[in-house]
Each structure stands twice: as structure tokens, then as C-alpha cells.
Amino acid sequence: MLRFALASLLVTTLGGHGALAAALTLWYETPAANWNEALPIGNGSLGAMVFGDPAQARYQFNHDTLWVGEPHDYAHQGAWEQLEPIRELLLQGKRGEAEALAMREFMSVPLRQSAYQPFGDLLITTPGHENCSDYRRELDLQQGLASTTYVVAGVEYTHQAFASYPDGVIVVHLSADAPGSLTFRATLTSPHEASRVGVVDKQTLALSGQVGSLTWSDSTFPGAMRFEARLQAVAEGGECLATEAGLQVRGADAVTLVLAPATSFNSYRDISADPGSRAAETLSALGGRSFQDLLKTHAADHRALFDRVSLDLGTTNAAALPTDQRLADFATHDDPQLVTLLFQFGRYLMIASSRPGGQPANLQGLWNEQRQPPWESKYTININTEMNYWLTEPCNLAECGEPLFQAVRELAEAGRSVAKEHYNARGWVTHHNFDLWRGCAPINHSNHGIWPTGGAWLTQHLWWRYLYSGDETFLRDTAYPVMKSASLFFVDYLIEDPRSEAHWLISGPSNSPENGGLVMGPTMDHQIIRTLFRNTAAAAKVLEVDPKLRQELLDKAARLAPNQVGQHGQLQEWLEDKDDPGNKHRHVSHLWGLHPGEEITPETPDLYAAAKQSLLYRGDGGTGWSRAWKINFWARLRDGDHALLMIRNLMTLTGSPRTEYHGGGLYPNLFDAHPPFQIDGNFGATSGIAEMLLQSHIASGDDPLACAIDLLPALPTAWASGRVTGLRARGGFEVDLEWDEGRLVAATIRSLLGRPAVVRYADQERVIKTEAGGQYVLNFREG
């Protein structure tokens, strides 16, 4: 028997991170041969890919507000007049006709959404450095620092690069271990035709211009956004001169290049800012601070977030090898530390691509070199953007969720015209994509673009923010208004299924994301809407507002078509029992209720078993994000070994830059390969690994902050011993766990809100309660 001893209010420090620090580095023995080998840095708004070629060092950079297009309302005026005819055709089984009518009369104007853009390249050209020795290129996740070192003619050269959130710049520092060794030219280039490079002063260049227009498929987007990046050099020793051909440095000991890219974006409705003065102000605000000082400020800011969570799954000899080698070997070598690296890489990428004041992480975070990137590098919300943000609360990066909340607030404004014009409904609605202009209407094709639950799904993240923080001000001012307005849309939108004896309420026209075309009543929609209604009702109760609406939402939630078990023992993806058990489609939408939803649990054993059966039918493959989702599903199914199998299936070295729907893997730089690169799989993997170690759920219908915390719910056999610190649980807790021989040894649970919780491990459970700031040390050692 395990003893469940309780020692309350012991004070321990986190400590012990130093030993793991060296392990938190991606490193390589050669320069990046292509974009998917380069290493990402970012400050939430600015990003760069570091290639590390000594003779021509490329820093391909981005700003998260540089998009094609301009402020625009995509609603299709009067589309609602076709809503009933489309529903009627679907209810008569005339799907082709319904899709055709919807294509003509119901879609976004224009039919596509706009594209995220590359900004430019900083190129550092050093003649004579074509041949070098002792080359190493690395990304230190803990410092947020990319470095390249190499030796030419007995001199060791170092490039260091980071993107600073506090100072709003990208910094590249060049140094050598012999004085006067740095002679190079730094230039700025841009893929945008309407751009030019000018000299600002002796040490500063400006790259300025305007994004060009773009046409793809049947839609044209004007180029409107203006941009300017300033590049300033500070040389120690030697000479530096800015000319239109670039910054020419001769015989310097060390040089700091500071890059300040800016755009004319003020908000999704206003792009009238002056990027030149913005960039100039950013540079002058630095006040001539040294490289060391900028780095210190940056590292402190980055580590304040990054160091909150540590993970140790064990380290083997394989960990000494270069990262790409480890990935290539992963299937055949025991290398649990590479899983730790992938986990922390996801947290690193979140800090680098999503900070308050910036845009949310898009399909590629904020790293993109193409004018026409895959899927426009925008926000796909029938899985991808939500997956990006599963990790923020459990992995202790709550602040990084703020850009998503801001975007949802804006969608709740922009989506009103779509609710009105497409559905003649109150509230707001968003379909399966949005862009910088907060497009909310159905895009691309009626067979998958008409899916009205994207916004409702996003509101789950607002509710979680409350559950993890207990922040009632956030609930009142941000979450509830948006949730309420989303709920009002669905109150108006749902119809009673004329075919149902039980008078079920159903969604439609809609689709089960990208599988099976336009239908009435896909299971996923009902799970999402039920969750929205119940969360909104719970929020209203906490805030003591809207009692009538609260009751109405609870009544309607109870009338929504329920989850159903079908003829193959599967959870039905649709109202009709028509699933094909041989279908390996990448989306597993009907399992939303298992994850990220919470309505299919061990307490609903029939549905839980059916969800598992559906997942087995779907198989263990799919795109990068599909594999990542399956880690989370298997964690919720409490099968750690199967979750680890999915981690392994994701951690395969992939070379393909093409779009594949059955690919799935990682590139040499550990970026998720859909393929092509799509960042969701990185974030989803981090979330899945956290979910294997710790889960938390609302335990009582009366108080949403009264939670159950499950310790090591899905620990794989292969992770026999390990330690994690700093994970977060609903109800306001921070949790450290230590396990050995496959069994929990100790848990430290710090209470941030002073709420009670039920702590569960294996077949044991215990209620804990302490003051805010207190902590429990639970001892599970045998004895």
C-alpha cells in the first residue's frame, strides 16, 4: 500500500534548474541548408529565422502585423435569405444542391482571406569565411539566444541573436577572439517590390515600402500596409559606414546590429500609423545601451516565463549528439531527453510568438518567408489555433494567452455583421478561419467553410483563464460579454430537428471539420455549443447576472442532440450512424468532447469506450497536428503507452516541404511538419505531454473553481522515473511531481487562491485546503 502522507505548509525552493540548462539547447554542426533547418527567435511580434552561414549569415525576419489586404468586412449581405432553403435541401438529403446553392449565395466576400507576409532579410556578408572549422550553431531555449561559432585562420568568430520583448528589437552581435577581425557588410532586402533601402545616418539604414497586392484562386487582396525597418550598427573599434549598398564594417573588434521593424498597423480597423517614426522611436528609446545590457534585460524577461516549468524524463548518451542526428535516431535509440527538449521547445515557441500587445500565434507562429504561404499562414480555427493555445495555462505561460483573448474580443465585434447578414441572428459568429482583418464569414468552399462553431470553441480559452486564475474581473469584463454574445447567436441559430422524436436541437448547415461535406448536426458542433452554453451559464452564476438567460442556456444545452454510440461501437461523427471505420481522416472532430472538451470522461463509461474505439479506427498517423492531438486524446484516455506511441509517431525526421495529409513529423529544427511546417503540432505536443503528467477538471457543478487534480494520469512505462515542476491546475494550483519506478513519490501543490481541491492518484484521493500561498507536500513513498 502507498502511504498518502500530508505535510502542509513546507517551504521548498524550485532550484535545481542549472543541471538541466545545458540540455535545453538545439544544436547543429552545419549551417541551415534551408528554412526548415534555420532556428527561430522571436519576441511575440518580431521573429527571425537564423541560418548561420559564416560567409553569408541570413536573418529572415517578420513582424506579426505585416499582412496583405486592408480593413474589410467579409460579410455577404443578405445571405440569410438562403439559410432556410439550404437547410431544407440538406434535410431532404440533397447535399450537392445545398453546397452549390451555398457556394453561390452564402459565402464570404471575397471567398478567401488574406495572407501573412514576410518582412525582409538581414544579410551579413563576410568574404573569406566560405571555409571554416569548429562550426557550431545552436538555440539556447532557456536564454532565448541563437548563436553561431566557427574558426577561420585561427580566429574564433561568434554571432549571437535574440529578439527582445522589453526593448522591441532584434539584436545581432558579432565578435571575434582577436581584435580588429570583423570586416563585413550588412544589408537589408525585402521580397516586396515597392521597397527601398535608404541611409538614415552614418550607422543606420532604413528599409521601407508597402506590401504589394496578391491574387490567389478567385480573390484579390490590395497591398496597403506600409512598413519600415531600421538597422543600426554600433562598432567597437574599426570603422562603420552606412551606404545604400549596406552597412560596411572594417576591422572592428565587436559589432552590435539592432533591427527595429515596424508597420502602419494600429488595429484591425486602422492601418494609418507611421512605421518610420515608430522604428526611429524604438531605436532612440534604447539610449545607446550596450549589447550586454540588452541581452541581460532580454534574458531576464524570457527566463521569468521559461523557468517556471522544468521537466526531467531522464538523460541517455544520445543527448550528447546534434539535434538533427538525435531526431533521425529517435525511433531506434532511447532518448527521453529529446522529448523534454520538444516539450520545452513548445513553451519557447509560445514565448517567442505570443506576448501581450502582439497578434496571436498564427499557423506558423510568426515565422514565414513566403508571400503566398501555405493556407496564408493565417488562423484556422477548426483545430489549429486552439491547439496553439492549449498549453498556455497548464504550462504556466498564462500571459502568452493574452493576444488570443484580444483577437477573440475583436472577432466578437467583427462577427456581429456575419451573424446578422448570414443568419439574421443576434450575437457574433466566426467560421473556420480568421485573418488580421478578423474575417468571420465562411470561406473557400461551402463543403467545409460553413462551420459556425469556430468562435464558440475559442471562448473555451476565456473560460479556462478564469478557471486557472480565479480572476473575476477578467470573467466579468472580458470573458462573459464575449461568451454571452456567442451564446445568443446559437440560441437564435439552432433548429429543432424535424426528424427527431425527442425534438433535439441541432446545428446546421455545418460540417464535421473537413470530413464528409455540408450536413445538418455534426456531433462536434453539439459538443462545442453544449459546452459554450454550460460555461456561459456557470459564468453568469459566478457573476450573479442574467438568471433568465442562464436557465434558458441550461435548458437548451439539455435539448441539444446527444453524443451517440453507433453500430461499430464508435462515437458517431454525425447524427446518422454512417461512420466508416476504415476512414483515417486527420481530423478527429467528434472526439472534441474528450479533448479539449470535458464531457466524455471515465464517469461516462459508454461514451468513453466509444471515443476510444473511434480513435482506434482513426489510427496512429495523420498530419503533424493530428498526431499531436492524439497524444492529448490518449492522455485523456489514461493510456500513457499509447500517448508515447503518438509522441514517437510525431518525432520522425521529415524532409518534405510539400503539403501532405498523411505525412506528419518534425523538421531538423524541430518545427512540426504537417507537412509543410505548421506550428500547431509543436504546441499540441507540449500540451499533450503536460496532459500525460497532470490533468485537472471542474469537480463540482456548484463551484467551477472546486477542481479535481489528477497526478500522473497517463505515465508511460518507458518514463520510469522523472520530475516535473511548475505545471498549473484549474482552481489555482501549481504542481511539482516526482516519480520513480513508474510510481509517484512526491507531489508539491502550491495553492494560489486558497481553494479546496480533490487530489487523485491511482485509486487514492484526498481533499486539500489551505490559505492562498500555502502549499502541500504529499508523500507517496511506500511505508
Ligand code: FUC
Ligand atoms: C485545416 C486542416 C489542414 C491544415 C489547415 C491549415 O484545414 O485540415 O490539415 O492544417 O487547416
